[in-house]
Amino acid sequence: MHRRLVAYFLRKNCLTPNDLADETLTRVSKRLEESDTGIDLPPSQYCYITARYVFLEYRRKAEHKQVPIDEQSRSSAVLEALATPAVQGIDDEQAERLRKLEHCLGCLEAGQQELIREYYLGEQRQKIERRRTMAERMGVSMNALSIRACRIRDKLEACLKASMERT
Numbered sequence: 261m262h263r264r265l266v267a268y269f270l271r272k273n274c275l276t277p278n279d280l281a282d283e284t285l286t287r288v289s290k291r292l293e294e295s296d297t298g299i300d301l302p303p304s305q306y307c308y309i310t311a312r313y314v315f316l317e318y319r320r321k322a323e324h325k326q327v328p329i330d331e332q333s334r335s336s337a338v339l340e341a342l343a344t345p346a347v348q349g350i351d352d353e354q355a356e357r358l359r360k361l362e363h364c365l366g367c368l369e370a371g372q373q374e375l376i377r378e379y380y381l382g383e384q385r386q387k388i389e390r391r392r393t394m395a396e397r398m399g400v401s402m403n404a405l406s407i408r409a410c411r412i413r414d415k416l417e418a419c420l421k422a423s424m425e426r427t
Contacts, residue, residue, distance in 0.1 A: 261285065261304065265311055270354070272315055278351075280318060284311045357424070364419035372412050379409045 262281050269277035287310050292299065299306050365373055375394070382390050395405040 261307055264304075265307065268308070268311055269315065274315070274318060277354075280311070280314055284314045287314070357420070360420055360423040361416070364416050364423065367419060368412065368415065372415075376409060376412045376416070379405070 262285060265281035265284050266277045269280045274280055284307060288303075288307055291310075301309070365376075368376070378394060379391065381387070391402060391405060395402050398405065400408075
């Protein structure tokens with residue numbers, strides 16, 4: 261279950277997925293100890309419900325907010341993270357995955373790279389406004405922009421999956 265929770269938090273782009281999985285399992289075990297009647301849900305479902313709340317709390321904390329940075333500093337930040345995975349709070353597997361993701365990004369056309377990077381830049385309201393501006397600049401609807409981003413993301417996921425299977 262711990263491994264599945266780590267994967268869940270990785271999909272949510274959390275910086276410390278192992279810690280969040282530990283926190284989730286700690287809360288679940290405390291709840292089971294306190295409860296006399298037990299829980300009416302399957303254990304895995306209850307763990308995922310608890311993980312969702314842990315994730316929401318994680319997102320509210322100020323230290324986990326990402327700030328927009330320009331492309332050059334983003335590349336250097338990624339390179340630093342890849343060079344020192346233990347210092348950055350990621351393990352070797354996550355660092356390898358980041359390396360492969362950067363490789364897959366490099367395989368995209370320049371316009372697609374720019375679109376996908378800008379599409380996911382920012383947080384909450386800022387992200388929405390950025391996407392609205394992108395759609396206006398490109399002369400397409402928000403829906404068309406999201407479809408384009410989805411297609412690029414699908415390419416990246418396929419490339420990453422193929423890369424992971426080769427290893």
